Amino acid sequence: xxxxxxxxxxxxxxxxxxxxxxxxxxxxxxxxxxxxxxxxxxxxxxxxxxxxxxxxxxxxxxxxx
Numbered sequence: 619x620x621x622x623x624x625x626x627x628x629x630x631x632x633x634x635x636x637x638x639x640x641x642x643x644x645x646x647x648x649x650x651x652x653x654x655x656x657x658x659x660x661x662x663x664x665x666x667x668x669x670x671x672x673x674x675x676x677x678x679x680x681x682x683x
Contacts, residue, residue, distance in 0.1 A: 632659045643668055644683040 636643050636657070643653060643666065652669045670680040 630659060630661045632661060633657075633664065 654667045657664045657666045671682045672678045
């Protein structure tokens with residue numbers, strides 16, 4: 619039994635709405651180090667993880683999430 623398949627899927631518009639520098643999901647990740655959880659979209663639930671992106675030195679400025 620196969621539990622998953624490898625297929626290309628379009629990103630739902632409802633998820634694209636969260637891909638903004640002003641979205642609380644990405645701002646919280648930068649402030650708190652990481653944020654995880656379940657995002658309820660009209661298309662169904664999505665597991666989310668947002669972590670800050672920085673260099674090998676964890677004290678370097680955050681470059682994004």
